[in-house]
Amino acid sequence: xxxxxxxxxxxxxxxxxxxxxxxxxxxxQRGSNGYRAxxxxxxxxxxxxxxxxxxxxxxxxxxxxxxxYEDESRESAQVKAIAQQHLSAIEEKITQLQxxxxxxxxxxxxxxxxxxxxxxxxxxxxxxxAGG
Amino acid sequence: xxxxxxxxxxxxxxxxxxxxxxxxxxxxQRGSNGYRAxxxxxxxxxxxxxxxxxxxxxxxxxxxxxxxYEDESRESAQVKAIAQQHLSAIEEKITQLQxxxxxxxxxxxxxxxxxxxxxxxxxxxxxxxAGG
DNA sequence: CATAAGGCTTCCAGTTACTGGAAACTCAAG
DNA sequence: CTTGAGTTTCCAGTAACTGGAAGCCTTATG
Numbered sequence: 001x002x003x004x005x006x007x008x009x010x011x012x013x014x015x016x017x018x019x020x021x022x023x024x025x026x027x028x029q030r031g032s033n034g035y036r037a038x039x040x041x042x043x044x045x046x047x048x049x050x051x052x053x054x055x056x057x058x059x060x061x062x063x064x065x066x067x068x069y070e071d072e073s074r075e076s077a078q079v080k081a082i083a084q085q086h087l088s089a090i091e092e093k094i095t096q097l098q099x100x101x102x103x104x105x106x107x108x109x110x111x112x113x114x115x116x117x118x119x120x121x122x123x124x125x126x127x128x129x130a131g132g
Numbered sequence: 133x134x135x136x137x138x139x140x141x142x143x144x145x146x147x148x149x150x151x152x153x154x155x156x157x158x159x160x161q162r163g164s165n166g167y168r169a170x171x172x173x174x175x176x177x178x179x180x181x182x183x184x185x186x187x188x189x190x191x192x193x194x195x196x197x198x199x200x201y202e203d204e205s206r207e208s209a210q211v212k213a214i215a216q217q218h219l220s221a222i223e224e225k226i227t228q229l230q231x232x233x234x235x236x237x238x239x240x241x242x243x244x245x246x247x248x249x250x251x252x253x254x255x256x257x258x259x260x261x262a263g264g
Numbered sequence: 265c266a267t268a269a270g271g272c273t274t275c276c277a278g279t280t281a282c283t284g285g286a287a288a289c290t291c292a293a294g
Numbered sequence: 295c296t297t298g299a300g301t302t303t304c305c306a307g308t309a310a311c312t313g314g315a316a317g318c319c320t321t322a323t324g
């Protein structure tokens with residue numbers, strides 16, 4: 001398979017696939033013309049990577065997960081530990097975003113949004129915490 | 133004020149303040165020794181920036197918000213529009229993260245996490261969607 | 265006055281995970 | 295043979311800093 005085909009079959013852009021080769025996540029062979037020659041196992045890895053990335057795992061997490069995926073003697077506890085850590089990180093981010101959302105939606109609601117300069121949003125950012 | 137003082141008063145690291153000067157968000161004067169000389173207004177701007185960044189606004193948003201903050205003839209509608217856009221972006225991110233969380237927590241719960249290689253997390257990433 | 269510690273300066277590089285674009289080569293179709 | 299599409303490499307840029315090095319300035323101490 002050329003890169004175009006693995007791209008459409010994996011859903012990853014060719015650029016991303018080349019990048020993944022650069023950083024050693026996949027190692028396609030090469031044809032005599034210099035083109036990358038992907039095998040089915042390369043495609044599987046790329047699909048794996050696409051899914052892991054879609055779940056928000058970092059590239060380095062993906063690297064470890066991929067090595068566990070290929071390691072027949074892995075312990076599922078290792079996989080679970082990585083996933084749990086990532087889950088905690090997601091939870092933390094959600095909490096942060098919800099806090100931002102709460103503050104900001106409050107401010108947005110308290111702003112007239114008209115042609116006058118008076119603005120509780122700016123007041124708050126300026127540190128005046130215009131009580132509301 | 134030297135950079136150390138504005139740093140502790142604004143809560144921003146000196147590195148970040150220098151960076152903000154680099155990209156033109158603040159323009160402190162200079163003393164004869166070459167040190168940055170911050171005025172109160174510079175401090176206010178930095179506090180403003182710190183709060184806006186804490187609410188997740190991008191640097192470019194901050195740049196616009198800061199110019200509105202300094203523009204006596206602004207219309208609060210402009211500020212509100214930026215804030216609302218950002219609020220939507222936050223909501224979108226939360227939704228994405230919640231989707232990740234749902235999928236991942238399901239997978240984590242279905243994984244034994246013991247010394248055996250069998251792992252529903254890896255199965256799912258590999259695209260086998262081990263029904264469960 | 266010498267020195268040492270700490271703060272300040274600039275500049276360069278690295279981070280994350282790609283993405284865009286240029287110049288050049290290969291392949292398939294007509 | 296030409297044209298267009300696909301592929302190659304390489305370089306640069308993105309966002310928002312952060313770390314570190316080399317060197318100047320200031321302040322405290324002996």
